[in-house]
Amino acid sequence: MTQAPVLKVENLQTRFKSVQRGKFVHAVDDVSIELYPGEIVGLVGESGCGKSTLGRTIVGLEKASSGRVLLDGVDLSALSGAALRDSRRALQYVFQDPYSSLNDRQTVGEAIDEALVIAGTRSPEERDRRTKELLDQVGLASAVRDRHTRELSGGQRQRVAIARSLAVNPRVLICDEPVSALDLSIRAQVMNLFLRLQKDLGVACLFIAHDLALVRQAASRVYVMYLGRIVEHGSSKELYDRPSHPYSQMLLASAPEVDPRIEKHRRGPLMIGEVPSPTNPPSGCRFRTRCPLAVDDCAKALPPSRVLSPGHTAACTFAADLHRGNRTALVQQEMSAP
Amino acid sequence: MHDEPLLEVRNLTVNLLTAKSAVRPVDGVSYSVRQGECLAIVGESGSGKTVMNFAPLGLMPTGVTTMLSGSVKLEGRELIGLPEAEIQKLRGKSVGFIFQDPMSALNPVRRIGRQIAEMAELHLDVTPRAAEARALELVKLVGISDPVARLRQYPHELSGGLRQRIVIAIALAGEPKLLIADEPTTALDVTVQAQILRLLKDVQRRLNMAMVLITHDMGVVAGAADNIVVMYAARAAECGPVDKVLVSPRHPYTQGLINAIPRREDPIGSEFRGLPGIPPTLGAPIKGCALAPRCELAVPACSNSRPPLVRSDDSAVLVACPVVNQGKAAA
Numbered sequence: 001m002t003q004a005p006v007l008k009v010e011n012l013q014t015r016f017k018s019v020q021r022g023k024f025v026h027a028v029d030d031v032s033i034e035l036y037p038g039e040i041v042g043l044v045g046e047s048g049c050g051k052s053t054l055g056r057t058i059v060g061l062e063k064a065s066s067g068r069v070l071l072d073g074v075d076l077s078a079l080s081g082a083a084l085r086d087s088r089r090a091l092q093y094v095f096q097d098p099y100s101s102l103n104d105r106q107t108v109g110e111a112i113d114e115a116l117v118i119a120g121t122r123s124p125e126e127r128d129r130r131t132k133e134l135l136d137q138v139g140l141a142s143a144v145r146d147r148h149t150r151e152l153s154g155g156q157r158q159r160v161a162i163a164r165s166l167a168v169n170p171r172v173l174i175c176d177e178p179v180s181a182l183d184l185s186i187r188a189q190v191m192n193l194f195l196r197l198q199k200d201l202g203v204a205c206l207f208i209a210h211d212l213a214l215v216r217q218a219a220s221r222v223y224v225m226y227l228g229r230i231v232e233h234g235s236s237k238e239l240y241d242r243p244s245h246p247y248s249q250m251l252l253a254s255a256p257e258v259d260p261r262i263e264k265h266r267r268g269p270l271m272i273g274e275v276p277s278p279t280n281p282p283s284g285c286r287f288r289t290r291c292p293l294a295v296d297d298c299a300k301a302l303p304p305s306r307v308l309s310p311g312h313t314a315a316c317t318f319a320a321d322l323h324r325g326n327r328t329a330l331v332q333q334e335m336s337a338p
Numbered sequence: 339m340h341d342e343p344l345l346e347v348r349n350l351t352v353n354l355l356t357a358k359s360a361v362r363p364v365d366g367v368s369y370s371v372r373q374g375e376c377l378a379i380v381g382e383s384g385s386g387k388t389v390m391n392f393a394p395l396g397l398m399p400t401g402v403t404t405m406l407s408g409s410v411k412l413e414g415r416e417l418i419g420l421p422e423a424e425i426q427k428l429r430g431k432s433v434g435f436i437f438q439d440p441m442s443a444l445n446p447v448r449r450i451g452r453q454i455a456e457m458a459e460l461h462l463d464v465t466p467r468a469a470e471a472r473a474l475e476l477v478k479l480v481g482i483s484d485p486v487a488r489l490r491q492y493p494h495e496l497s498g499g500l501r502q503r504i505v506i507a508i509a510l511a512g513e514p515k516l517l518i519a520d521e522p523t524t525a526l527d528v529t530v531q532a533q534i535l536r537l538l539k540d541v542q543r544r545l546n547m548a549m550v551l552i553t554h555d556m557g558v559v560a561g562a563a564d565n566i567v568v569m570y571a572a573r574a575a576e577c578g579p580v581d582k583v584l585v586s587p588r589h590p591y592t593q594g595l596i597n598a599i600p601r602r603e604d605p606i607g608s609e610f611r612g613l614p615g616i617p618p619t620l621g622a623p624i625k626g627c628a629l630a631p632r633c634e635l636a637v638p639a640c641s642n643s644r645p646p647l648v649r650s651d652d653s654a655v656l657v658a659c660p661v662v663n664q665g666k667a668a669a
Binding site: 155184187189212214236250255270 | 584
C-alpha cells in the first residue's frame with residue numbers, strides 16, 4: 001500500500017501491577033500494528049490474550065508502559081492538553097455490550113446530541129441536522145430519536161452507540177466485539193453497517209473479535225494475538241487459507257462446523273488446556289506449552305517474526321514449513337486434561 | 339433403547355405474571371428425549387428456550403408467578419402440578435443442571451471438593467467420607483489433571499474451562515438420568531468450547547443419560563445433538579433429526595439462521611447474510627406466524643392463524659410454516 005497508515009502502533013507494551021508483589025501482568029507485550037485509511041483489520045485471539053487491552057491502550061483508556069501510538073504520523077504520547085484531546089477524538093471505541101455503554105435515562109436524541117456537544121458543535125441547529133444525518137447513517141428511523149435507549153433492542157442500541165462514535169468524525173474506530181452480544185439474526189445487519197461505514201466514510205476499523213468466520217469475511221487483514229504478542233499477521237485470504245503459526249492453525253481448526261455430516265466425523269485436533277497466566281508467561285515462545293510442534297529450542301528465545309510472503313508474517317521457528325504445508329500443527333490428539 | 343421417552347413434553351405453555359405485566363414465553367411446545375439421546379433446543383434470546391426447560395422444574399426467579407399448562411413427564415411421572423417439595427427432590431438427583439456462567443454457578447467461598455461432595459451427600463445418601471471419594475471420582479471423570487489438589491482449590495483459582503468442568507462434575511454428582519445444559523459453552527473460548535462439548539458428549543454416552551442442550555449457537559449443535567427443536571418467539575418452528583434439519587432446513591427461520599453463518603466460500607468484504615427486522619418482543623401471543631413480518635415467503639394467510647407443526651414428506655421433520663406445508667395435513 002502506498003498510502004501512509006492512519007494509525008501506527010510501535011512496540012507497544014501495557015503492564016499491570018500483579019497482586020503478587022513485584023510482579024507484572026504483561027497484557028500487551030511489544031505489539032506493532034498498522035491501520036490504513038478505510039480498511040477493516042481483524043484482531044483475533046482467545047480471551048485473556050490482551051486484545052481488548054491493546055484496543056484500550058490505543059485509545060488511551062489504559063496507559064502504555066512503553067512504545068508509541070501514532071495517529072497520522074503524530075505521536076500521541078508527545079501531545080498534551082487540547083492537542084491531545086483533538087487527536088484522541090479521531091480515535092473512537094465501540095464497546096461490546098450496548099446495554100452498559102448507553103445511559104438508560106437518555107433518549108436516543110440526547111445521547112447523540114451529547115456526543116456532538118463534546119465534539120464542539122455549538123449551534124443547536126447544526127447539532128439537530130447532524131443527529132438526523134447520523135441516525136440515517138446507522139440505519140435508524142428518525143422516529144426512534146425521542147425514545148429512551150432502554151426501550152430499544154440490542155441491535156438498535158449498538159447502532160446508537162456507533163452513531164455516538166461517529167458524531168466526532170473519527171478516522172479510526174476500535175470495535176471491541178461489537179456484535180457478540182447481539183442475536184445471530186441481528187449480527188449480519190450490524191456487520192453490514194460496518195462494511196458500509198468503511199466504504200462511505202472511509203473510517204478505518206480495528207475489529208477485535210473471537211468469531212473467526214466473522215472476521216474473515218469483514219477484514220482485509222488479520223492479526224492473531226496470543227498472550228500479549230502478535231503471533232501471525234497476513235491478509236485474510238493468506239491467513240485463513242495458509243495459517244502458518246501453530247496457534248492460528250489450531251484456533252481455526254477449533255471452530256465447529258454447522259453441517260453434521262462434516263462435524264460428526266471430525267475428530268480433529270483439540271487445543272490442549274487454556275491460555276497460561278500472563279504474570280508468568282512461558283519462557284521463549286509463549287505458545288510452546290500448548291504447541292504440538294514445540295522442541296527444546298522454543299523455550300530458549302522468542303522466535304523471530306518470519307516473512308512468508310509479502311505482508312504475511314508468523315513468529316514461529318517452523319513458520320516456513322507450516323506455510324509450505326510440509327508440516328502441520330493439526331496432528332491427531334487424544335483429549336487431554338489441562 | 340426403551341420405547342418410552344425419558345422426558346416427554348406435550349403442549350407446554352408457560353405464562354409469567356409479574357406485578358406489572360403478563361407474558362407467555364412458551365406457547366404450546368412439544369418435544370421428547372429418550373435415554374442416551376441429546377436434544378438441542380436452539381433459539382435467540384427471548385425465544386423461550388430456557389424458560390421452557392427451567393419453569394417445569396421450579397427454577398424461576400422470585401417475584402414471578404409461573405403458570406404452567408400442558409404436560410411434562412419425566413420417566414412417566416407428571417411434573418406439572420407436583421408440589422415444590424417433590425420437585426426439589428428431582429433437581430440435582432434425576433435432573434442435573436449446567437449453567438452458562440460457571441463462575442456464578444459455583445460458591446466462591448467454598449472449596450471445589452466440598453461443593454461436589456455436598457451434592458453426592460444430599461442425593462445419594464452416603465457418608466461424608468464416601469461423598470469425598472465420589473467427588474474425586476467425578477473430578478477424574480471430567481478430565482481434570484491433578485484431581486486431589488484441585489479438590490482443595492477455590493473457584494477463583496481455576497480458569498473458565500476448568501470451572502465449567504467442575505460445574506459438570508456437580509451436575510453428575512446425583513447420578514442424573516437427564517442433564518439440562520443451558521448454553522454450557524457460551525462463556526468459553528472457541529478452543530475450550532470444543533473441549534467442553536467433547537467432554538459433555540463423552541459423559542452423556544458413557545453414563546447413557548438423556549441431555550437437553552440449550553443454545554443460541556447453531557455451530558455447537560451438529561457435533562453434540564441427535565435431534566433439534568428450533569424455537570422462535572415462544573413456539574417451535576421446526577424440529578427433527580439434526581442430520582435432516584441442519585442439512586436441509588425447511589422453515590424459513592431455520593434457513594435464515596443457518597444461512598446467516600459466514601462460510602469459507604463467502605468473498606472477503608462481501609455483505610453478511612441475515613434476517614431482516616427484529617424478533618418480536620414478548621407479550622401477548624401473536625395471532626398468526628410470529629416470523630411473518632420478517633419472512634420473504636410470507637403470504638397474507640400467514641398472519642391469520644398460528645401455523646401448526648406439520649410432518650414433512652420424509653415424516654421425520656415437523657415444520658410450522660403454512661407456505662412450506664401447503665397442501666399437507668397437520669401432524
